[in-house]
Amino acid sequence: MIRILMRSIREYRKLAFTSQILVAVEVAIETFIPFLMGNIIDYGIMKKDMSYITKYGILLLAMTLFSLACGAGASWAAPHASAGFAANLRHDMFYHIQDFSFSNIDRFSGSSLVTRLTTDVTNVQTAFQMLTRIAVRAPLLLIFSIIMAFKVNSSLAMIFVFLVPLLTIALVLVIHFARPLFRRVFQRYDVLNQVVRENVRGVEVVKTYVRHDEEINKFKQASQGIAEVFTKAQQIMSLNGPAMMLVLNSAVILLSWFGAKLIVGGQLQTGQLVSMYAYSNAILFSLNILAMVFTQLSISQASGDRIAEVLQDQSTITNPKHPLKEMANGDITFKHVNFEYGDSPKPILQDINLTIKSGQVIGIIGETGSGKSTLVQLIPRLYDISKGKLLIGGHNVHHYDLRTLRDNVAMVLQNSILFSGTIADNLRWGDEHATDQQVIAAAKTAQADGFINEFAEGYQTRVEQGGTNVSGGQQQRLTIARALLKKPKILILDDSTSAVDTQTEQSIREGLRRDMPNTTKIIISQRIVSIQDADQIIVMDHGKIQDIGTHDELVLRNELYRDIYHYQQQKAGEND
Numbered sequence: 142m143i144r145i146l147m148r149s150i151r152e153y154r155k156l157a158f159t160s161q162i163l164v165a166v167e168v169a170i171e172t173f174i175p176f177l178m179g180n181i182i183d184y185g186i187m188k189k190d191m192s193y194i195t196k197y198g199i200l201l202l203a204m205t206l207f208s209l210a211c212g213a214g215a216s217w218a219a220p221h222a223s224a225g226f227a228a229n230l231r232h233d234m235f236y237h238i239q240d241f242s243f244s245n246i247d248r249f250s251g252s253s254l255v256t257r258l259t260t261d262v263t264n265v266q267t268a269f270q271m272l273t274r275i276a277v278r279a280p281l282l283l284i285f286s287i288i289m290a291f292k293v294n295s296s297l298a299m300i301f302v303f304l305v306p307l308l309t310i311a312l313v314l315v316i317h318f319a320r321p322l323f324r325r326v327f328q329r330y331d332v333l334n335q336v337v338r339e340n341v342r343g344v345e346v347v348k349t350y351v352r353h354d355e356e357i358n359k360f361k362q363a364s365q366g367i368a369e370v371f372t373k374a375q376q377i378m379s380l381n382g383p384a385m386m387l388v389l390n391s392a393v394i395l396l397s398w399f400g401a402k403l404i405v406g407g408q409l410q411t412g413q414l415v416s417m418y419a420y421s422n423a424i425l426f427s428l429n430i431l432a433m434v435f436t437q438l439s440i441s442q443a444s445g446d447r448i449a450e451v452l453q454d455q456s457t458i459t460n461p462k463h464p465l466k467e468m469a470n471g472d473i474t475f476k477h478v479n480f481e482y483g484d485s486p487k488p489i490l491q492d493i494n495l496t497i498k499s500g501q502v503i504g505i506i507g508e509t510g511s512g513k514s515t516l517v518q519l520i521p522r523l524y525d526i527s528k529g530k531l532l533i534g535g536h537n538v539h540h541y542d543l544r545t546l547r548d549n550v551a552m553v554l555q556n557s558i559l560f561s562g563t564i565a566d567n568l569r570w571g572d573e574h575a576t577d578q579q580v581i582a583a584a585k586t587a588q589a590d591g592f593i594n595e596f597a598e599g600y601q602t603r604v605e606q607g608g609t610n611v612s613g614g615q616q617q618r619l620t621i622a623r624a625l626l627k628k629p630k631i632l633i634l635d636d637s638t639s640a641v642d643t644q645t646e647q648s649i650r651e652g653l654r655r656d657m658p659n660t661t662k663i664i665i666s667q668r669i670v671s672i673q674d675a676d677q678i679i680v681m682d683h684g685k686i687q688d689i690g691t692h693d694e695l696v697l698r699n700e701l702y703r704d705i706y707h708y709q710q711q712k713a714g715e716n717d
């Protein structure tokens with residue numbers, strides 16, 4: 142895990158190392174200072190030697206200033222290095238996620254990826270900052286102070302040989318019980334994120350179904366879950382304090398008791414005892430800080446693992462070694478294709494056989510969950526087939542360069558979204574170099590030009606994040622126009638005119654036939670009226686192609702199709 146994360150340190154490696162060196166120097170000086178002070182008391186103050194006091198006083202001041210400078214340097218370098226490292230880490234994850242296939246994203250879930258990119262990176266950043274400062278400072282302070290304590294008086298320093306293991310055991314126990322709780326806290330953040338994401342994305346649905354109370358309850362539960370575990374973990378951690386004070390006070394009593402005896406016996410001087418108190422503080426406090434460092438590191442270890450998992454996960458869909466960079470036409474052939482999601486044993490598509498000629502209009506209809514969307518998602522390799530063969534433009538879909546494939550297969554999903562920016566910016570996602578005329582032409586074909594011109598700022602109208610300031614039908618027409626600008630060889634509309642009225646929808650279909658005669662057009666729709674003029678209509682049922690034919694053929698011979706048709710006609714009649 143560490144090796145994987147450390148790849149993101151790059152230009153901040155030197156800064157992090159500099160911080161560690163500065164901390165080491167700072168601690169070395171800091172631990173020498175009590176020794177010097179002891180000497181000033183014993184040889185300067187006690188012996189009333191002013192020149193000794195002046196000489197060593199100046200040395201003490203110089204060392205203090207130097208140590209301060211080192212500390213300040215480390216305080217500047219460590220946050221810079223850790224913030225830079227975290228920025229690199231986020232950048233690397235984000236870029237890596239861009240290559241993820243839908244299967245990769247399914248495996249992690251969107252909300253978990255968000256937690257990993259935010260909370261987990263922040264935890265690792267905190268741990269990294271610790272590693273560049275406190276995690277260097279605490280052990281060095283501990284070691285240097287023990288060495289100095291033995292140098293001052295080895296028999297008195299034996300007190301630490303008894304006390305340090307005692308405090309260590311207490312701290313290890315505290316960490317042992319608190320660590321798993323902290324890990325649980327961060328798993329619960331995934332749940333909280335999911336609740337918030339769902340709520341924010343579906344805020345209209347929440348309002349129309351008046352589900353505020355249920356949503357608030359869901360949020361409360363998720364939030365309380367975090368608070369409860371966090372409180373427990375912090376309660377255990379707070380035992381550190383009393384354990385520390387108990388050992389510290391015992392150290393003061395023991396040092397005073399044995400120190401006084403040694404002074405009376407002439408084996409120890411007062412200044413030396415004073416410096417022993419200082420080393421006692423340094424040793425025990427650094428132990429306590431080490432315990433905190435370990436806890437934070439173990440919290441961050443869970444976060445680090447979760448980040449490494451993302452960085453290590455290879456896209457299930459990759460480019461072939463010698464990819465095809467061109468697609469001849471929009472022919473599509475499915476040969477005995479099977480598909481299931483992930484490792485699920487449930488087959489979603491079974492033995493799909495289908496031949497579509499370039500330029501044809503294909504309609505797909507079937508009950509919800511019959512596999513219509515899954516079938517078309519295989520064409521631009523959003524998912525890979527599990528069995529059989531899929532040929533696009535006469536070549537195996539796996540032989541194409543992914544970019545070439547996806548540039549040539551434009552897909553408008555059921556829930557395609559717009560991004561913040563102007564309408565023109567959004568349409569140019571299809572082709573960033575498109576001229577104004579091309580943008581307008583695509584909008585005209587998608588029946589969007591009319592309403593765009595009704596906005597005061599026309600194509601320069603700003604679209605809010607997620608397209609919240611345009612209606613559902615307008616959003617669908619804009620996403621179709623965006624797809625048209627790609628000038629694809631295959632255009633897939635997955636229920637993407639469901640919010641458009643039937644007359645406008647018919648104009649869109651006529652526009653597509655007229656303006657894109659060579660493009661294969663696949664239209665998935667729940668409404669037969671949207672597909673009845675297609676060259677072939679595919680009837681899907683439970684992951685299988687139940688029938689293929691024209692509207693007239695299917696009305697005559699296919700019971701399922703006929704039933705849907707009559708039902709929809711009857712409904713339309715009632716509505717009229």
Ligand SMILES: Nc1ncnc2c1ncn2[C@@H]1O[C@H](COP(=O)(O)OP(=O)(O)OP(=O)(O)O)[C@@H](O)[C@H]1O
Nearest residue numbers: 247482489507508509510511512513514515516681
């Ligand atoms: N990402 C996924 N992971 C696991 N199962 C999925 C996933 N997406 C869809 N499914 C399952 O695959 C089956 C087919 O779904 P699909 O979306 O292809 O049907 P559909 O015919 O397009 O339905 P609808 O008309 O409601 O859009 C369903 O049982 C669905 O639950």
